[in-house]
Amino acid sequence: MRSWWGWGNLRDAVAGAERAALVERVAALLPGAELLDHEPPAIGDLDLRPPRIAAPPSLAALCSDDPSDRLGHARGKAFRDVVRNLLGDVGEVPDLVLRPRTERDVVDVLDWCTGAGIAVIPYGGGSSVVGGVEPRFAGPAISLDLGRLADVLDIDTTARAARIQAGVYGPALEDRLRPHGLTLRHFPQSFEFSTLGGWLATRAGGHYATVLTHIDDLVESLRVVTPVGVSESLRLPGSGAGPSHDRLFLGSEGTLGVITEAWMRLQERPRWRAGASVLFDDYDDAVAATRALAQSGLNPANCRLLDPMEALLNAGTDAPGGVLVLGFESADHPVDASLERALESCRDHGGDPQPRSKRDASDTWRTAFLRMPYQRDALAAHGMIVETFETACTWSAFPALREAVLSTAQQAMRAVGAEGVVTCRFTHVYPDGPAPYFGVYASGRWGSTVSQWDEIKTAVSDVISAHRATITHHHAVGRDHRPWYDRQRPAPFAAALRAVKSTLDPGAILNPGVLLAPDAAPPTGTNGGL
Incomplete structure (x- = not known):
């Protein structure tokens, strides 16, 4: 069972002799540390606001308003996320968690939320450590969990590439590729608890130190659902035709569209x-x-x-x-x-x-x-x-x-x-x-x-x-690094990015506050389905 408040699976948490030895080492290094233990609160004891919205009947089967589900999708896994959870400081949480089963479901969810003024936070494995999945605003929000879009749709062994849905987790993906003697060869520390779509949306770095270090290097083409339509690039080994479609969406962190699948370059498994x-x-x-x-x-x-x-x-x-x-x-x-x-x-x-x-x-x-x-x-x-x-x-x-x-x-x-x-x-x-x-x-x-x-x-x-x-x-x-990202990127590019955002997401529903400071207040839920 996944921990709602911290990293990974509950059964793998540091406990017993391992925990005692860890605390002992820290006490030797920092003799002045208090090191008193604090248990996470029970979910039933938390002050969790009821959902402020209800999905239309056509989407009801995709929805969950379970408190543990909403809490588990409310934050990533950074230190500040873990500690706030331990303190029972839950803050804003998604009103609903929606799990699309098909790409058509993603289109329908974005249509509903655009019309209703509801923020949409795309969610892969939830391992963000930069506030990327947290609804840090007052308006209603849904967490769009891509976990059901988790299939490997096609494997081209000749070109060593595979067409993969965005919601697949790292271990499941490697299990599908292993019988073919192939691997994506992308192993971030979060490998067990993160998805292909999350890696793509955040331009993730893997374990390997040189050459194919970032997920960018492995992308052949992307398919992305935006509020104004579906965008898909040609599957090519390379192209010099203008600015790259894929580079636009890589690292967009759910602000421009929802990545639903990708053709990814594979490697033979090392011997x-x-x-x-x-x-x-x-x-x-x-x-x-x-x-x-x-x-x-x-x-x-x-x-x-x-x-x-x-x-x-x-x-x-x-x-x-x-x-x-x-x-x-x-x-x-x-x-x-x-x-x-x-x-x-x-x-x-x-x-x-x-x-x-x-x-x-x-x-x-x-x-x-x-x-x-x-x-x-x-x-x-x-x-x-x-x-x-x-x-x-x-x-x-x-x-x-x-x-x-x-x-x-x-x-x-x-x-x-x-x-x-x-x-x-x-x-x-x-x-x-x-x-x-x-x-x-x-x-x-x-x-x-x-x-x-x-x-x-x-x-x-x-x-x-x-x-x-x-x-x-x-x-x-995410939201945590944005003040410094604002300083890092050139002003003309910031203006261009904002223009792209307004074109692809005219309702400003996609992950408000990530990459760009919103010009106005986040969505307020003009007709949230109640």
């Missing part, structure tokens, strides 16, 4: 793998080694640099200069030679490759990576501030950016009375720059951890913007 971890005494040397690999053409599948604190906390490794986690894979040929060349390059930069016969930092870190969201929830319930933020910049800009982010985060934590540490790791690397991913682990005051985090997040986002790094690399804009 050969090799990996290792490399320890460094000096962090600057570790960064230089990582840059050399990113520019070498070796294209490692994994090239994840953990700074010393990240290595200690999440890989259990004490390395003064950090740990570089390396991995290679191929469906065509052995990759041992590529790994050996990469390790040789690391040695040239002072790296110390670890014996691959022993369980090393790469194995430990991979296990910790999959448990991180569950551990975050457990620590949040114990009054800790545990959250991440990410960006991307050029290699030449990284040293100054990292120094500014770390010092600003520490200053912000002191300002809100939170003692803690800040970590940094590279999730993706490109020839021209890395994608640094920062983590904050701090003791908070129960009842104030959301406001404490908001101040820290604002401070670090300001410094990221000031250093001309991106406000998000692979976690989308």
